Amino acid sequence: MGFADEQPNIVLIFADDLGYGDLSCNGATKLQTPNIDRLAKEGRRFTDAHSASAVCTPSRYALLTGEYPHRKNLYAPVFLKTGLVIDPDQQTIASVSKDAGYETAIIGKWHLGFGEKTPDWNGELKPGPLELGFDYYFGVPVVNSHPPFVYVENHRVVGLVPEDPFVYGKKAKTQEIPEKMKLDNIGGADAAHAFYDDYQVGTTLTKKAVQWIKERGENKFFLCLSTTNIHHPFTPAPRFQGTSECGLYGDFVHELDWIVGEVVKTLEEQGVADNTLIIFTSDNGGMLNHTGQETWSMGHALNGPHLGFKFDAWEGGHRVPFIVRWPGKVEAGSTSDELICNVDMIASFAALTGQTLQDGQGQDSVNILPALTGRSVERDHLLLSPFRKSHLSIRKGKWMFIGGQGGGGFTSKEVGNHGFGGPAAITFTGRENSDIENGKIKKDAPPSQLYDLKNDPTQTTNLYNSYPEVVQEMEALLKSYKPATSQKNNGTK
Numbered sequence: 484m485g486f487a488d489e490q491p492n493i494v495l496i497f498a499d500d501l502g503y504g505d506l507s508c509n510g511a512t513k514l515q516t517p518n519i520d521r522l523a524k525e526g527r528r529f530t531d532a533h534s535a536s537a538v539c540t541p542s543r544y545a546l547l548t549g550e551y552p553h554r555k556n557l558y559a560p561v562f563l564k565t566g567l568v569i570d571p572d573q574q575t576i577a578s579v580s581k582d583a584g585y586e587t588a589i590i591g592k593w594h595l596g597f598g599e600k601t602p603d604w605n606g607e608l609k610p611g612p613l614e615l616g617f618d619y620y621f622g623v624p625v626v627n628s629h630p631p632f633v634y635v636e637n638h639r640v641v642g643l644v645p646e647d648p649f650v651y652g653k654k655a656k657t658q659e660i661p662e663k664m665k666l667d668n669i670g671g672a673d674a675a676h677a678f679y680d681d682y683q684v685g686t687t688l689t690k691k692a693v694q695w696i697k698e699r700g701e702n703k704f705f706l707c708l709s710t711t712n713i714h715h716p717f718t719p720a721p722r723f724q725g726t727s728e729c730g731l732y733g734d735f736v737h738e739l740d741w742i743v744g745e746v747v748k749t750l751e752e753q754g755v756a757d758n759t760l761i762i763f764t765s766d767n768g769g770m771l772n773h774t775g776q777e778t779w780s781m782g783h784a785l786n787g788p789h790l791g792f793k794f795d796a797w798e799g800g801h802r803v804p805f806i807v808r809w810p811g812k813v814e815a816g817s818t819s820d821e822l823i824c825n826v827d828m829i830a831s832f833a834a835l836t837g838q839t840l841q842d843g844q845g846q847d848s849v850n851i852l853p854a855l856t857g858r859s860v861e862r863d864h865l866l867l868s869p870f871r872k873s874h875l876s877i878r879k880g881k882w883m884f885i886g887g888q889g890g891g892g893f894t895s896k897e898v899g900n901h902g903f904g905g906p907a908a909i910t911f912t913g914r915e916n917s918d919i920e921n922g923k924i925k926k927d928a929p930p931s932q933l934y935d936l937k938n939d940p941t942q943t944t945n946l947y948n949s950y951p952e953v954v955q956e957m958e959a960l961l962k963s964y965k966p967a968t969s970q971k972n973n974g975t976k
Contacts, residue, residue, distance in 0.1 A: 490836055491809060492759040493580065493705040494696075494746060495828070497546065498739055499539065499592060499626075499714040502769025503802050504787030505736050513783040514733035518744030519806065522763055526808030527817045527855060533878075534767045535826040535847075536868040537793055537800030537892060539626065539714075540594050542766040542825060544568060547575040547595070547615065549829030549845030551866050553964065558872050562629055563668055565596040571614040574844040576832045578616030580705040583836035588619040590692045591709030593635070594626050604631060604649040604669065607638045617707075621691045627684060627711040627718075630668050632657040633675045634687070642675040649675075657681075662715035662773060662901065681718040684711050685738045693749045705832075708746065712739035717774045732778035732785075757810045760835070764825060765803040767793050771893075771908050772901050779912060790914055790942040792904060794892025796869035796876045796885045797942055813855050821854040822878065824865055866964055877961050881937035884957035888924050888932070896922065915943045933957065 503509055508520040508528060535545035540560045541552030548569060552558070557568060569575065577587045589612050597608040602624075612620035624635045632655060634641040643649075653670030658681050670676075680687075692708050712719075717731035719738040727733025743763065750756040769775060769785030770793035779785065791797025805823065807813055830848035833840050840848075847866070854860045864879035874891025877884045885891065893904030898911060910922040918928040929947035933954055936942075947954055 489758075489812070490583065490703060492703055492750075492755055493585070493832070493835070494750070494759055494761045495576075495705075495707045496743060496746065496761070496763045497543075497591075497707060497709045498763070498765040498804075499709070499711055500767065500770050500793055501713055501736070501739065501765035501804060502785035502787070502792075502799065503789055503804055504784045505713070505769060506804055508806075509804060510787055511783065513729035513778075513781060514727040514736050516736065516740040518740045518747065519763060519804075521747070522743070522761060522806045522808045523816075525810065525815050526761070526806060526813050527819055529805040529807075529819050529821065529823055529854070531820050531822050532764065532803055532805030533801045533822075533824045533865065533867060534765065534803050535801075535824055535866070537767045537795055538868070538870050539766050540568065541868055543595055543709075545824075545826040545847075546766075546828055547577070548573050549576075549826055549840075549848030551826060551847045551868065551964070553866070553868050553872065553875060558868060558870060560626065561594065561596050562625060563631070563665075564601045566598045566600045566602070567596045567610050567614075569595060569615055571610045573615075574829065574841060575615045576829050577612075577705065577707070579829060579832050579838045579840070580836060581616045581618070583838050584703065585836070586699055586702050586704045587617045587706075588695050588704070589617045589622070589707040589709060590620070590695065591622040591688050591707075592626060592711050592714075593620070593622055593624050593709070597624065604640060604672075605643065608635060608640070609638050611638065613637055619695065622688060622709065623684065623711055626714060627681065628663055628715050629665050630655060631672070631676075632679045632681075633672065634678055640672065640675050642678045643672055644674055647672055647674050660716040660718060662717070681716060682720055684718065685742055686720055689742045689745050693745060696746070696749050697753060708742075710739060710742060712736070712742065715770070715772050715774060729778040729781040729783035730774065732774050733783060760807065760809040760812075763804065763806045766825075767801060768795070768799045768803060769793060771903055771912075773899060776898065776903065776911075788941050790909065790916060791890045792892065792908065794870040794904065795890030796867060796874045796892070797890045798883070798936070798940070800869055800890065800892060801867050807855055809855065814857065817857070819854055819857070821851070821860050822862055822865060823851045823854060823860060824849075827851045864960060875961060875964070877957050879957065879960065881935055882953055882957060883934045883936050883942070884954070884961065885932040886958075886961055888918065888928055888930065914941070917944045931958075
């Protein structure tokens, strides 16, 4: 099939913190996702898809650039005072699409910084999305849990007026909601804050996305809809509250499913659905924050059968939902166990639109278009980053190697704590792992971890001591990726 001859519209829906088990088509029973399930019924569902990082900002970096985030020394989220972490000279999925004649937009969460060194919240937020190939941007500038709690459109904060500027260290006039943080980091800009209603963010972003699609007419387009669902704080619109059997967590997933349905309905109404490639995925696995712990106690497994959570090198941290629909090109109701990753988007977009990546650009990206039609992808291995750089991991074939003990993510031992994770969380969730006993790493546990995911997909047994030759090969492969020693805007401390 000559994909480059087709040049369909592209809609990439990039959910936030949505775990592998958060969809009914992936086994969820305490919530229902009929609109997302429909994409799977009419397209292909991938069961071995990953985010290059188990953390939000690095995952987004990988998605846009086709480069592993460790090359930027990027392991952690960035916040209020961080400049743009992507060099405007880098090719991105947006610039590749734009070069092919596509109109491009990103609507929703950004979380990749603004400005050369730090954002100018009272002025132009530049460089930003528009300097990376997007024609239009509207959305939440950092993340819905951290300030500023405003919208940005293109280069400026929506509703900001000169006589009412932002002020660092002043408490913001914004809704106070559990798991919404740092309200006193930056305030002022009362008019801009007034535009932002936490419980209407999903609805607002959906309206913007629908409007943008309708305005394209017959022009080919690429839309990245980067939802805040289902990142904390959990703020579904009132009509979704109480609709699931697993609390606000499930209700927020229900709102996400509605968002997907609205986008698909708009494509159909515009008569472009059959010539639109829809990709639905998530930036990382589900998080065992306070609300995540509550929903687990209600019987919902965020990441399905997989071990661990957001921030972890274990599968639950980075194995994500990944569904594609392209009528007539992708077999309806099909599944694939091909190993793919969000870092593969730029090579795939280039192949899809007939573009060529420049030397050194998208260097870690693999064209996965063949996997859409049931053929094999030429991937030797995949590098995966958790929160801690000590736990960089390698996936090759059936083997998964993690360069340290534990998950490499959050490690609080206290149930109810926002940073609850690691061995204590594994015991809390009733999962088994040979290195863990009573919420702690065993004293005689190996220094690193090796799992046979074909025969042990839930990572119950660390085979580090059983296959020294495999460990040696994986360690050598991991060492071939030398993390950067110093980079600006790296988001780490």
